[in-house]
Amino acid sequence: MKHQIAVCALPRIAASLAGVINSEHSVVVVVGDASNDGVVRPMWRLIDASDHARARGVVPGQRVMDAQRFAPDLQVRVVDEQRLRHELQAVAEVLLSLSPVVEPLWARPTVAWPCHAVAVDVTGLPRPPMRLLSDIARAVATAGHRSMVALSSSKALSLAVAKDLAYRPGPRALVQVPSAAAARARLALRSLDLDVDLADSLEQTGVRTVADLCPLLAQGLVGRLGAAAKSVLPLLADDDAIDHSADNDGVVPFRPSEVVGASRDLEEPITAVEPLLFVLRPLVESIVRRLSARAERLIELSVLLGRRRHEPVVLSIAFPNATDDITVLVRVLKTRVEALFAGRIDDVEPHLLVDGFDRLTLVARRTAKAKALQLGLLHDESAGVPENIAHLLAELTAEHGANRVGVLTTTQKPLPEQMTTLSWPPAPDISSDDVPRRRRPRPVPTDVRTRRGRFMAGWPWPLRLLPRPQPLGALEVDVVERALFAHLEGGDAAGPWRRHYTVLTLRDGRRALALVDDEAGDTFLQGWFD
């Protein structure tokens, strides 16, 4: 079978990460290390530049000192290499939804036209080639990056064509290369994976296109190319002669990490809810995109908010139903963060948050396989309701805590105020069978006293039962009638007990349930027939 390898070039990924593409100033991006404290050396080569800088003649691949000749007011941003690699791998993960074999291609800044890319092996996929290319471009666009995609029988050729599209933009961003020979005549020499100095020296000898290299093969070109020959020779070979082994021109399968996470380091700490959510939202989107590519949805999200002087704050957000709805995720996250800043449900005191957070990390702790909906004919519109209640549960749990949200259930406990408990509602199951359910209390058989909502002697249950009885004397109520409600006797760890309940009718007609202490003769309010 003829190999088909698509390469998706990402010429602006570094500028996008640095947020300088549309900057009003001339800004260039270099790849650095987090350990060098932002020191920029003039010999470093640019990996990307803002549109403003490009318009003034700055080109990626130049040294910083060379670029300053075009733009003396040049600003230089350093992008952490590790972060750039993670972003490239995130794009590769997204493309895993289209093909099982993808490979992120890291660009050395010393090559003539540096451009990061992702190779996708689409051999044997049953879709038209151009449809595949447009799907790849669309998937990369969802990750927030521009792309140029080329398809050919060789990884090196596709990469060269994609880079050529990126650096010599034309009307098309998707190209299917019919044959290597036809492509070579148009491909610029700089689109090859050659160092700048080598490309310059070859151009001085009159070599402008890749086709110009072919006659030089017999003149000792391989020796001149050195280590770069490995990536250049596949372009000079005919289609049938390309070696597709992993050591040469094949796509090396990329294996993403099992745990999906995203993080962001900030120069200045964030001290308010809205800016924090503004930064968290792209991280959530990144996680959801990567999970979607794996056909998974999120069940539990862990948010780690790093602080300089204190221990990081860890928030755990669980979803009753696995979800990939970014709007819902952000809404629940917002609720949780607001509760954190208000000091409602966390142990963290709000005054300890004034220093703010400077490192944000999101990790998908638990996921579930997404159940694909094949036919929508039986999908009732009101079936949105189970989803809605699951999302609402997640939101309310994030705000109030899991022990304050649920449905009321009766228990077998003998005391009236203990007969009601709040338990987790039956979770609607529409998204996945793999969602681990939260434990619900085992249903207890309904007590005959509660089955009809009536107690002994035919009195109805009070709708409101106070958790703790209140002394009746402090309530200034005028009781006109007392009637027996129930005598309850039992025992627990504290010993035997006996309770004497009466129904009080007040002068204005209201009725209350009272607990009478036989020994002291005091009466306590226990509930209201409300």
Added chain:
Amino acid sequence: MSSLAMVASPESLLLALQEHAAHRLPIALGKQANDDAADAADDALAHHWLVPGGVVELSALPGAGAWSVAFTLAAAARRRSRLVRGPRWLGALDPSGTLSAAALAHLLRDDEALQETLVVRPRDEDGLLRTATRMARSRACAAVVVDAAGLNDVGGLVLGLRRLTLAAEDSGCAVLLVTSAKAHRPQPLPVAARALVDVEPRVGTVLRALRHRHGLPPRLVVPAQRLQRSVTDDLRAEMGAEVRA
């Protein structure tokens, strides 16, 4: 073919036909015979005081029956919503944590309704309306009952109530706000309707309209059947069986 059928999508047309048919079906369809008397009282109550997409305030003292009225209205909203295949959950905000499961199941006359009543017990009354707005906005609840009876001053609810009203209007959710009749109110709350719930001895619960979006309805008496002693035969039999066991 009507113009509606020509322009509407098949899905929306089907829903419209179901809603149309629901109004023509016998009211008692699917109900037990012994529910009829209670239904008649509930229907009269719901006719005047169930305002889908609006907030109804019930002011009362504890024990006057405002909670019973509120949940009766919520149950009616749930029944109506189910007929048109709308949301069937109910929401209840119970900051005092005093709601009794047995009494509520009896009031809703449906165990399933109790299992589909989402209860939230906020730590304090500060976030009551914010949580109620979330519930109303979610399109998961046919009605939401909010217990603000613990507030001594309801003046701070105005802004939250406007947000809650917008959310309810958007989703069609009926919101029932229970407040204390003794609470200080610097200005009237922006609600669709307000009733004073009181008890008339040996008559029942009385609703006196103070404000209503569609004009003041007449004074309404809800018979106190549920508050009277009435040991039904089957309950007596069950209790006897338990004693014998």
